[in-house]
Amino acid sequence: MAVTINGSASADFATALPLTEGGTGAGSAAAAAAAIAPIQLQTAVATTSGTAIDFTSIPAGVKRVTLLFSETSLSGADDFLIQLGDSGGFETSGYISSVGHVIHGQNGNVRSSTAGFIAGGGDSSTKLIGTMTLSLIVAGSFKWISALNVTQTTAVTQCGGGQKSLSAELTQVRITRTGSNTFDAGSVAISWEF
Numbered sequence: 001m002a003v004t005i006n007g008s009a010s011a012d013f014a015t016a017l018p019l020t021e022g023g024t025g026a027g028s029a030a031a032a033a034a035a036i037a038p039i040q041l042q043t044a045v046a047t048t049s050g051t052a053i054d055f056t057s058i059p060a061g062v063k064r065v066t067l068l069f070s071e072t073s074l075s076g077a078d079d080f081l082i083q084l085g086d087s088g089g090f091e092t093s094g095y096i097s098s099v100g101h102v103i104h105g106q107n108g109n110v111r112s113s114t115a116g117f118i119a120g121g122g123d124s125s126t127k128l129i130g131t132m133t134l135s136l137i138v139a140g141s142f143k144w145i146s147a148l149n150v151t152q153t154t155a156v157t158q159c160g161g162g163q164k165s166l167s168a169e170l171t172q173v174r175i176t177r178t179g180s181n182t183f184d185a186g187s188v189a190i191s192w193e194f
Contacts, residue, residue, distance in 0.1 A: 044189035047072045051183070052176040055190045056085075060169060064193040065134040067175065069119075069150060071127040073185035078177040081116035082132060084144060084164055085172035092116070097162030099148060113178065117146040120158035121177070127153045127186055134173070142166040 045053050058065065067082065074080070079099065083090045092115050099118045100110040111118055119132055130150030137143050148160040175188055 038193050039191050040193070041191040042189060044068075044070065044187040047175075047183040047186045047188050049183055051181075052174055053183070053188055054172060054174050056172040058171050058173065058192060060171075061194050062170060062192040063136045063139075065170070065173060066191045066193075067119075067132045067134075067173070068189040068191070069128040069130055069132075069186070070188070071129060071153065071186035072188050073127045073183070074121055074177055074181040075184045076179070076181040077121075078179040078181040079111060079113075079121040080119035080128065081113060081176050081178050082119055082134075082146070083116040083174040083176065084134070084166060084170055085174065086142070086166045086168035086170060088167060090172065090174050091164065091166060095162055095164045097146065097160065097164075099158055099160030101156050101158040115178075116174075116176070117148070117162045117164070118160060118178065119148055119175075120150050120152070120160070125154065126156065128158075129153070130158075134170075136170070137163075138165075142169060144170065 042055070047053060072080070083092060085091060095114050095116055097114070097117045098110055098112040099120050101120065117132065120128060128150050129152070132146055132148045134144050134146050137145050143163065143165045146162045148158065150158050152158065173190065
């Protein structure tokens with residue numbers, strides 16, 4: 001008897017094949033893809049205009065999100081601001097967040113925000129290069145922490161962190177700014193892990 005396999009269809013398995021037997025340990029095609037490729041990099045988005053970049057298709061079960069800044073710039077002295085969202089929309093309050101910078105070995109100022117995870121900036125002539133990692137720390141309460149590690153094209157290093165609890169599972173992330181500036185250069189990408 002001949003068997004035909006349709007390569008475009010997805011499959012769900014009644015019993016997951018364990019790793020010891022050559023499987024992924026996953027019970028569905030989506031879970032298997034996550035196990036095989038744990039870091040899922042999405043297409044970079046240009047940050048050359050506008051006031052916010054929204055990533056709205058974060059799948060269920062994600063435990064880590066990384067934002068990747070590539071010479072991302074604002075038109076003035078605002079800081080970048082990262083806001084998390086769930087099925088109820090973006091959260092704009094309740095964050096614990098701060099960022100500080102070092103200029104040529106000297107301590108710089110520290111800024112904080114309760115409206116989002118603050119991610120540096122502060123000068124229209126600089127461009128942000130680096131990452132912010134968002135990690136789920138308490139699954140039941142949907143609590144996330146952030147860790148920022150970026151440099152600027154003007155020899156400024158910025159580091160920061162923060163914490164935010166959502167009311168439901170994370171589904172979206174917004175990159176915006178602390179004031180009224182607009183994006184004017186670079187790009188930003190996002191990746192996630194299960």
